[in-house]
Amino acid sequence: MALAMFLFFVGVTLVITYWAARRTSGASAFFAANRQIKGWQNGFAVAGDYMSAASFLGIAGIIAFQGYDGFMYSVGWLVAYLTVLLIVAEPLRNAGKYTMADVLAYRLSARPVRAMASLSTITVSIFYMIAQMVGAGALVALLLKNSGISFHTAVIGVGVLMIVYVVFGGMLATTWVQIIKAMLLMGGTILLSILVLAHFGFSFANFFNAIGHVVYHEKGVEVVKDFLQPGLRFKPPYGALDLISLAHPRAFLYGPRCQDRAHQRRVGHGIDWHVLYSDNLSGFWRGYDCGPRQDRHKWRHEHERATTRAVSGRRLLLCVHCGNRLRDHSRRGRRLDD
């Protein structure tokens, strides 16, 4: 049963990858899904990206075993997105750049900035990926225990699958895989919440009473604990310091990932929509707001006509409406038709 379900989902995602691979040709299609991803789709995909094993299994687990302290831990993940939104994304917005490195390289020395950005990206990604792969491997091994799949096989299998999705399907496939994942996870959570509430006769009073009087066995002795009380995990005398030191990196150092997702969207104003969708869906903010906006052209979308003029000794392509430069065409030396 578990194996059949697992194979079903793998099959569905591979079909999507195949479908996407057939439609993907060229760099723009591969990296940016031809900019055909709509705001709501990208919102779902960002939400899917975010709802990883950590938020889904880790937070659920820590709340299940440590009650309030786990709940408090989960708050930081949400608040961290305000840091990203107000301190990182807001200045990057409308800068006409994709990444933080693009912005920093504009004024600072470009090579060291790029080198550091690449290095930190690779470092963070590797450690992030190791944890994710271990989690995925453990999960698959647990799900398919009866089929005799070991942990190592599961890790390798999951890794190969991921590579197939990305290499063959590009951004289009990964986006749709994430959309499906987000919908499944949210559907599952809503269903679970309803089932739990049904167990308590749809009464919040009963529900909270049960959390307040959790009975379990510790070394053979029956213990009753209030899972709403803080301190199950972080105990005195260092409990408070533990909490604050945990809270600090979560609120400030949680890396914003200004990833490719920001620049697939099709229309200029789409970004606000997927911000909104993503917020409504997962309650989390990501470093999405740093897509390119050559703002001087944002307000008129029909700037396809251009003229060349000599500006300070260089020949540049300028828009006939506003006189601003159409940056790429002059640099790529693209052949222009009369």
Next chain:
Amino acid sequence: MADDQNSELPIDDLTPEVGAATDVAPLGRAATKPAHELTAAEDSDPVDWSRVTQMTEFRAMVRAKLRFIIPATLFFVIYYFALPVLVGYAPALMSKRVIGVVNIAYLFALSQFFMAWIIAALYLRAAARFDKMEHTVVEKAESALSSPRGNK
């Protein structure tokens, strides 16, 4: 010398807001850089930005942004750190039960979610306002550009 070369761009692969080809960064250094990777030295722009920064509209926009960002950031940082600090150093207060078994600590942690959503919603509204102000600045900078002084 160049005004005679009015030409039309191919519109098969134009991004709406840049009006340019999708600028996926090419591998290696042989190809030219896409617009978003340029440094200040490589970028040449017909708009005189130092003059734009002197505009009253531009200054008003920067002030409006700071007036939103700084208080909002201060508020959420203090509100968030109040949670671990209070739970850590005032456990008696925080474990006081309010409704049934639900205590202050639980309600405070729950309120963080609403705080984050409200600030995010306020930011969305403020960002729309900033966009309008930017629009005014851009319009003004453009009109300065198309005047005789800006053409050459």
